[in-house]
């Protein structure tokens with residue numbers, strides 16, 4: 001028996017970061033009260049006419065270029081007709097036969113995932129189900145989206161996860177979308193089938209209702225196994241749209257998938273063909289700059305940092321820029337990377353601050369790291385004063401004022417150790433009987449007494465001497 005292989009293709013919808021909607025001048029934002037950001041155009045009143053938002057086209061072209069797509073000089077808007085309460089017009093304006101861009105790729109390690117097409121389309125409204133009614137909010141109707149469709153090139157749930165992470169990094173780097181999945185700015189619908197290697201692809205099923213990237217991976221894992229089980233039992237797989245049940249962690253069949261004919265696509269009569277001149281494209285190319293993968297490679301070479309570190313540092317542009325600003329002053333890649341990745345990110349995380357809003361200037365962080373490098377303060381102390389530095393206080397002043405200089409003196413540390421060993425007679429006894437794990441406890445006590453100021457290396461050395469003496 002040949003082994004099964006999963007085949008996955010991804011359809012992603014990404015909300016573009018424009019001020020206004022795709023075909024009218026209503027503002028785009030997610031905080032406002034329901035139905036306050038609407039007008040006759042996006043509410044679908046008869047007799048209104050759409051006017052294309054140039055900024056959305058710019059961002060879509062930038063997306064296409066970053067993914068190596070060819071941008072079509074002429075693309076056509078189409079009507080996709082279907083009935084749904086959140087779609088008052090009865091059709092969605094999208095692009096069908098002639099999309100904005102085609103034939104790109106996203107490089108993932110040694111593999112490329114081919115991008116089949118990228119097109120522009122408008123979002124629909126949102127239904128809100130309450131206990132006794134279903135409400136409609138049209139704030140989102142007409143918000144600009146790009147749809148990015150891959151070829152069926154992904155072969156595992158894990159790879160699907162990585163694809164989304166890498167793609168999101170790029171979108172954020174080039175500033176076309178915040179791509180926040182929780183806010184619905186980033187939605188993905190994987191298509192998945194299984195087959196035996198060497199045989200034709202199987203029938204695909206599409207999964208919807210995925211609210212996090214983890215759920216994409218989880219649902220794919222589940223569905224792949226499900227399909228293999230069905231084939232093993234000799235059952236036929238039907239084409240279907242599935243919903244991911246977050247609670248039960250299973251996929252449920254929603255409806256038989258519509259076929260293309262059901263939508264009765266035709267060219268949008270209210271919009272002319274979209275003609276994109278070369279100058280428009282080259283202008284967008286200028287905004288792209290260094291992309292995450294290139295940046296990782298360069299940072300790896302330039303600073304000799306391990307791949308894991310570079311992976312995280314380059315995952316957000318703001319973080320990579322910040323790191324490189326700090327490194328220019330500290331000139332110590334390892335110490336700087338370590339401190340930023342563990343201590344700074346830890347601090348920001350605890351306070352729910354995004355790296356884009358990092359309150360610590362790169363000058364101040366460099367100063368702090370330099371104090372550590374010169375041996376004036378310990379890393380523990382450096383970490384503990386991040387809140388003050390976040391308030392804009394210069395590190396050197398904070399250290400002076402609070403008397404946080406490292407305690408190096410053998411005498412001072414000796415005395416502290418002696419006190420502690422006198423206090424914890426029982427622990428010392430158990431340590432001597434072989435409970436060597438208590439060593440860290442003693443180190444911890446010394447650090448506590450010195451408020452983290454004692455040089456950990458000196459403490460370790462002296463503590464050993466003391467314990468061996470007793």
Ligand code: ADP
Nearest residue numbers: 007008009010150151152191192193201202204
């Ligand atoms: P449709 O036109 O119905 O949306 P497409 O051919 O455009 O279908 O494909 C939709 C998505 O399904 C694409 O991302 C594509 O890569 C993926 N896909 C196509 N065939 C398969 C398959 N056999 N297994 C898994 N995914 C597939």
Ligand code: MG
Nearest residue numbers: 010011147149
């Ligand atoms: Mg499709």
Ligand code: ZN
Nearest residue numbers: 024026039042
């Ligand atoms: Zn509007």
